[in-house]
Amino acid sequence: MSDHSRPPRRSPARFAAGASALAAALTALGAPAGADPAQERVLGGAEEGAAPWxxxxxxxxxxxxxxxxxxxxxxxxxxxxxxxxxxxxxxxxxxxxxxxxxxxxxxxxxxxxxxxxxxxxxxxxxxxxxxxxxxxxxxxxLPMAEPGDAEPYRPGKQARVYGWGRTAETGSSSEVLRSAEVPISSDADCRAAYSDYEPGTRVCAGAPEGGRDACAGDSGGPLVTDGRLIGVVSYGTGCGRPGTPGVYTRIAAVSSDVAARL
Structure with a gap:
């Protein structure tokens, strides 16, 4: 999100080098009441070989x-x-x-x-x-989503983002691959968070209440559902903030161009 690298978050800015996705690897589990959502994520580390791609x-x-x-x-x-x-x-x-x-x-x-x-x-x-x-x-x-695929992008559909990025907005990057489950957002919710958001080649994903998201160092990482790559961590605002889902490149919209390079 541009803040994270998601500055891209996942950017070389929020990503300042790839910044967003894995704060994404944080899953809020049993966080104390009132805890800062950005600190609540307890990312589920992927087992060795669980995400070989x-x-x-x-x-x-x-x-x-x-x-x-x-x-x-x-x-x-x-x-x-x-x-x-x-x-x-x-x-x-x-x-x-x-x-x-x-x-x-x-x-x-x-x-x-x-x-x-x-x-x-x-x-x-x-x-x-x-x-x-x-x-x-x-x-x-990992197989990619194909042109015309719509089901992977249905609002509410559960997806998972992977990365070695920060586990909190102001934290350090992870040495271990982590992942977090994030629901696909509606275009209306994306536009409410980002006034310049236009669907087309992008899609948002993130828990409305925050706490699960990608973060700096996660840019470029995979958003996966049903055993296929459906998104690439692109940008966002902060990491895991309520009402600000992460923005991903929509693979189904660019898979023809990508396939031509394979």
Whole structure:
């Protein structure tokens, strides 16, 4: 949300480097009454191998800044704002490593970066990019939503967001992959939170009461339902604030363009 990187949240700003999604990985469980929703999230860490297609993007010094999704053995879908203007040689795509302190999984070099040609800014849509790895990853890819798919975006539909981002607006990023369940929001609710929101290539998701959301460091990460990638963490306002769902790139709206790069 632009605040988080969701500044993009998930942006290189809320994301300032990919900022939004995982505050998303926080699930409010048994928080004390009156607790700050941004602190209530107790993200459910994904078990090793539970999300083998979840990708941690790091710079060449090993610092994680965004997320992504393995959609073929050599292709990773992420947010355009995470990689626009970056040198592919300075990027690494880590798959199969839920705990970034470990050394398992695949540490993949990036040979090429495609940014959607209509991307201008996170708030204008088309916030999607495809990375090409120099060698196949061993992990299982995740299928994408297809053009015309509507059910995954039905308001109230439960989805799950994944990432290694902050677990609170002012907290630190997580070393362990986390996830949170977030319901798909209606376009009307999205527009109420973001006056410039237009559906098309975007979709919102988040609990109306707050407490579950993506956050800085989660940008580019996956929004998943029914075993398919339906969204990419793009931007938002804060992390887990009531009435301010996260904004995601709607994969069904750009899957044809993405598929052409696979």
């Amino acid at each position: 979840a990708v941690a993007l790091t710079d060449d010094a090993g610092h994680q800044f965004c997320g992504g999704t393995l959609v073929t053995p050599i292709k990773v879908v992420t947010a355009a704002h995470c990689v626009d203007g970056r040198d592919p040689a300075a990027l690494r795509a880590i798959t199969g490593r839920a705990d970034l302190r470990d050394t398992g999984g695949t540490d993949g070099a990036v040979g090429g970066v495609w940014v959607h040609p209509e991307f201008r800014d996170v708030t204008e849509g088309y916030d999607v990019a495809v990375l090409t790895l120099t060698a196949p990853a061993a992990q299982q890819p």
